[in-house]
Amino acid sequence: MEIKTNSTRVIYNGETTTANAKYYIEYETDGKELKRVNASVNKVEEVEFPMEEGMQKGVQETPLGGIYYENGYYTMSNFPESEELPKYISDAIQIVKQIKEDASA
Numbered sequence: 001m002e003i004k005t006n007s008t009r010v011i012y013n014g015e016t017t018t019a020n021a022k023y024y025i026e027y028e029t030d031g032k033e034l035k036r037v038n039a040s041v042n043k044v045e046e047v048e049f050p051m052e053e054g055m056q057k058g059v060q061e062t063p064l065g066g067i068y069y070e071n072g073y074y075t076m077s078n079f080p081e082s083e084e085l086p087k088y089i090s091d092a093i094q095i096v097k098q099i100k101e102d103a104s105a
Contacts, residue, residue, distance in 0.1 A: 007030060008030065008031060009028050009029070009030055009035065010028065010029050010030075010031065011026060011027070011028050012025075012026070012027050012028075012029075013025070013026050014027075016095065017044070018091045018094075020084065020087040020088060020091055021041050021042060021043055021044065021064065021087075021088055021091065022041075022042045022043075022044050022061060023039045023040065023041055023042070023091065023092075023095060024039070024040040024042070025037065025038070025039050025040075025095060025099075026038045027099055029103050033100075033103070033104075034096070034099055034100050034103050035070065035071075036068070036069060036070040036071075037068070037069040037070075037092075037095065037096050037099060038066060038067075038068050038069075039066065039067045039068075039069075039092050039095060040063065040065075040066050041063075041064045041065055041066065041067060041079075041088050041091075041092075042061040042062060042063050042064060043061070043062045043064050044059060044060070044061055045059070045060050045062070046058070046059055046060075047059070047060045064078075064079055064080065064082075064088070065077055065078040065079035065080075065088075066078060067088065067089065067092040069092070069096050074089070074092065074093075076089070
């Protein structure tokens with residue numbers, strides 16, 4: 001039996017941090033153009049944790065929601081109401097733009 005390949009897709013995983021949030025990114029290309037991007041948005045805060053030797057500073061990530069891009073359209077899911085929302089959308093647009101530029105290079 002022979003299997004004929006009709007198309008090939010490559011999936012990439014990465015992350016980036018902006019002044020607004022940390023983004024865990026998965027995106028897919030067909031080798032020529034970007035097909036989709038899924039960005040999980042996380043709020044990053046410096047916090048103090050109680051430890052045996054006293055308070056320790058650390059970083060805490062809180063999941064906020066997801067921004068999805070496919071075929072020129074953006075969708076969002078599970079974001080709480082926030083004045084910060086436009087910043088996350090702006091970041092996502094810049095992330096998609098950067099991925100497109102990198103994919104075409």
